[in-house]
Amino acid sequence: MTSTEAKLKERVKELTCLYEVTSIIVNSDYDQLETSLEAILYCLKRGWQFDDDAEAHLVADNYEVQTEDFDLDRVILTSDIKIFNKVDGRITVGYPKKKYDLEDFLIEEQTLLDNISLAVGNLFERKQIRDNEVATRRQMERTDRLHILGEITAGIAHELNTPLANILGFAELLQEKVKNEENVRDLQKIMDNAIFCREIVKKLMFFACEMPQEMSVVELIPSVENVLKLLRPQLRAKNIKLVKDFDETEFELKADTVQLTQVLFNLIMNAAYYSPQGGNIRIIITEKGQHIRLQISDEGAGIDPEIAEKVFEPFFTTKPIGNGSGLGLSVVHGIISGHRGTITHAPNNPKGTVFTIDFPKL
Structure with a gap:
């Protein structure tokens, strides 16, 4: 194979790799992102000149994935992954040190790696934006739900206050008139439970922000x-x-x-x-x-x-x-x-x- 043919073959591999990675990113499921990242690394492996010996590793945004035989005893190319303009990880592609050195990498391979790191960084940015939107929506839904609960609770508390005050007041009046000890004890139980209910009403009013503050x-x-x-x-x-x-x-x-x-x-x-x-x-x-x-x-x-x-x-x-x-x-x-x-x-x-x-x- 002539040098021109070899170079052309490598360019085709690199373009195919970039296309496949772009397709993976477009169709990524944010809830199963690790699977997509692993697929990207195997695309990278196939895009390298000596693909049988190339292995890849990625770490970013609390994720760490690698191809099957990746280890640290390798000569490597690396590219930073930036998320919202901050370095948050890197992608590494390497050959075994015993067989290769840095001169065996192609200049175009570093360019390819940089482009894929940029695409992966954009993927993480979109994921974070999605996650923030979901969290914000949930917070708003919870706030709305608590607001509605507060309004309902305030209404219930106000409605309960009057009958509870009546129960307590009439029980106290009866207790002054009743002489039978057993009846007095029963009236005390009524009063104790009315007071307990009144405390619950106070707590409900606290929840509804209805209690006066000093x-x-x-x-x-x-x-x-x-x-x-x-x-x-x-x-x-x-x-x-x-x-x-x-x-x-x-x-x-x-x-x-x-x-x-x-x-x-x-x-x-x-x-x-x-x-x-x-x-x-x-x-x-x-x-x-x-x-x-x-x-x-x-x-x-x-x-x-x-x-x-x-x-x-x-x-x-x-x-x-x-x-x-x-x-x-x-x-x-x-x-x-x-x-x-x-x-x-x-x-x-x-x-x-x-x-x-x-x-x-x-």
Whole structure:
């Protein structure tokens, strides 16, 4: 074969490789991206001059794939993968060092590799844009759902307040007139349950942001320390270690002291409940732009992705019957919304859950 024919054959291989890679990228399933990346590497292998000995490797955006016989004992060509103009990985093609050196690569092969790295980077960019759109849509749907729930809940709470007040008031009047001890005990049970129901109504109103607030300047660290003192027996019972990651900086915010305490109490109590014996609870307070960020993490089993969007809904709970009403996190969400803040949750590393609250600065 003449030199011209050999060069022409190599150009055809390179163009075929580029075409195949482009076709793979166009038809990629973002949910099965690893399969597409592996197919791209085998296209690269076939596009090289000595394709029987060429092997390829790709690492980017938490993915790492390679052809079957790739190893580190190779002379290589490499090209960076850029995602939104930042280097996030690379593609490598190599020959065995015992048989080849750098001069055995063609100049056109480096150009081909650079073009494919650019195409793969664009693929990752489109995937990230898609993922962000999906996450944003889910967040908007969840916000709308919580808003509707809040309106319904506020209506129910207002409707229940009057009959509960009547039950409690008439029970108190009867208790003053009744002399029979057994009847007095029964009336006390009625009053206790009415008071319990009234507390649930209060929690519903917290969720719906209907409770009046007494806002003042509050120092966050002393508030956290006070709640930790209250919960010390529960933490000690499970031998839980507290890791506090904040300095002596005065983190001040405008808040209702009682409501802020309720938020801290609920979140730390939840972390303790789901923590294993001898586990760690980490509390981090930092400044993030125009917000004060509070993070509370545990080392429990974590939140199942299937229920991740439901945790702030009222009456939803994963605790056994009798251990929780399912109002704790919904109340927390309502209070934080009333303080113009946000709350999110994410998996902890290596296990557990991290709740992140952003409060606006003064």
